[in-house]
Amino acid sequence: MYRFLLTPRWLGILALALAAATVMVLLGNWQLDRYHGRTAVNERIDAGLRMDPVPLREALPAPTGGPGTVGPPPAQERTFIRVTVTGRYDTDNVVLVRGRTVESRVGFEVVTPLVLADGTAVLVDRGWIPPAPGGAIAQPEVPPAPAGEVTVEGRIHASESGDAKVARRDGVLESRRVSVPQLAGELPYPVHGAYVLLDEQTPAADPVFKAVTIGHTNNWQNLGYVVQWWIFAAMTLFGYGWVARREARRLAGVVDERPRDRAADPETQAAS
Structure with missing residues (x-):
């Protein structure tokens, strides 16, 4: 039933899907590394605020x-x-x-x-x-x-x-x-x-100065990108499987039975 998947056309589609999914997974891994790096920066910022000062x-x-x-x-x-x-x-x-x-x-x-x-x-x-x-x-x-x-x-x-x-x-x-x-x-x-x-x-600084704060990095944005890229990779593989199944059913002559709209049925209209 699925022998058509071994044809050059479908092998090419599979290769393309796998390549696209691999790239998306790698992009997700890259964003995951950035998430960990930015999280470490935020942790150092917080630790610096809590610690006692040390000599320069x-x-x-x-x-x-x-x-x-x-x-x-x-x-x-x-x-x-x-x-x-x-x-x-x-x-x-x-x-x-x-x-x-x-x-x-x-x-x-x-x-x-x-x-x-x-x-x-x-x-x-x-x-x-x-x-x-x-x-x-x-x-x-x-x-x-x-x-x-x-x-x-x-x-x-x-x-x-x-x-x-x-x-x-x-x-x-x-x-x-x-x-x-x-x-x-x-x-x-x-x-x-x-x-x-x-x-x-x-001696104390002039009060006109405002202290410059160190902003935290937006590490959660990177985590969101991780989930996004991995979902895209899964959708790519799922899409390949769905299209392959649909093609297999077509070749097997399977027709999807859909509920009939009785209001639009000519026999129903004639009877009424």
């Missing part, structure tokens, strides 16, 4: 090169942990990171190098401030950083990628991203390979 050196290796160079990036499992570090802010090299959104408002994040006792520096994102009147890219009046020694507590954040061109506007460094390698090239000292999102500071 425990989370981030010190740079060993000369001025303008960048140290090693943090190990993946060390991102988002809370650290503490003491130094002096370099107010001559404040960086305004434009186009950043907090509470649905577009403004600037203020990144300031914190120079440590060994002469190296770590970039500290001191927080978000609104633009000056005149538009979203109007340079704000940045509150001065505390003079003298400052102790910072915050979370390690990996360098950002993307369009990270650095330029000076009105004497102030500006960029669209906190790209540590790009910013380090503008600075007169070696820079650590990640930056710190400020949580607390001694």
Whole structure:
């Protein structure tokens, strides 16, 4: 009854169905890997909020090169942990990171190098401030950083990628991203390979700054894609089986009996 499945035409259809289902399963597996990866990131973010801060050196290796160079990036499992570090802010090299959104408002994040006792520096994102009147890219009046020694507590954040061109506007460094390698090239000292999102500071930070939160990744979206691709794979194989069964019944001369519409039956109409 199903010998027709061994014909070249049907073998080709089977091969196509298996290939399509295999691709869909692999796409589902890829999304599953992304789900696990994003879940791990979310877990590190949550763990970082709960933990006590550790010295910067425990989370981030010190740079060993000369001025303008960048140290090693943090190990993946060390991102988002809370650290503490003491130094002096370099107010001559404040960086305004434009186009950043907090509470649905577009403004600037203020990144300031914190120079440590060994002469190296770590970039500290001191927080978000609104633009000056005149538009979203109007340079704000940045509150001065505390003079003298400052102790910072915050979370390690990996360098950002993307369009990270650095330029000076009105004497102030500006960029669209906190790209540590790009910013380090503008600075007169070696820079650590990640930056710190400020949580607390001694002396206290100016209240105009709003803390920058770390958003969780949307891992459930990836899980939804996993289910979607695997369902498509199952539907492809089911569709092949359904079409094959239908063809087998046709070749066997089996006619599906469907309920008759007695209202449309000519004999019924004549009798009435």
